[in-house]
Amino acid sequence: MRVIAGSARRLQLKTLDGTDTRPTQDIIKETLFNVIQTEVPGSRFLDLFSGSGAIGIEALSRDATSAVFVENNRKAVSIINDNLAFTHLADRAEVLTGDVMIALQQIERKGRFDIIHMDPPYNKDLEKNVLNYLRNSKLADEDTLIIVEASQETDFGYLEEFGYTVVKDKIYKRNRHLFLKKIGKGQD
Numbered sequence: 001m002r003v004i005a006g007s008a009r010r011l012q013l014k015t016l017d018g019t020d021t022r023p024t025q026d027i028i029k030e031t032l033f034n035v036i037q038t039e040v041p042g043s044r045f046l047d048l049f050s051g052s053g054a055i056g057i058e059a060l061s062r063d064a065t066s067a068v069f070v071e072n073n074r075k076a077v078s079i080i081n082d083n084l085a086f087t088h089l090a091d092r093a094e095v096l097t098g099d100v101m102i103a104l105q106q107i108e109r110k111g112r113f114d115i116i117h118m119d120p121p122y123n124k125d126l127e128k129n130v131l132n133y134l135r136n137s138k139l140a141d142e143d144t145l146i147i148v149e150a151s152q153e154t155d156f157g158y159l160e161e162f163g164y165t166v167v168k169d170k171i172y173k174r175n176r177h178l179f180l181k182k183i184g185k186g187q188d
Contacts, residue, residue, distance in 0.1 A: 016073070028172055031170065045064040046117070050069040068110070070098070112144060127148045
């Protein structure tokens, strides 16, 4: 796995051996960043269920102002820190170890993020829990782009009830990226 563009372009990133994480393939990562390329520079980026940190590192390499990484696997956190040091992007990053739901409460005081990306384990409804939290959180508003990587089977029938609108649904062979925004007050 490598950084595709920006200041750390072509640098190889470490990944966790085994099946504990599911690294986003380079081609899918490239497609994702083609979609959001104009929104990344100058953004505050939140990378939930970070794995190796490849998505947040790609954002930092493409001039995101800062990135917060949240991962509960301690071996993966060590790899994120190694990758941040190797790419010389650690000075604009914060890495939190632990449960995503607890981390969200801890970072609430940090204010709004421009982009929130999550790649939770598939088919466990973890994205639903996060989206339920974010709907009443100061971490996201109607200008925040929320990106969920999920299996194609994931049911998102609750999005409107939770106050979200789908901006784009990019479907791949085995999974998808769902791009969401909160419905602003007065847009209901």
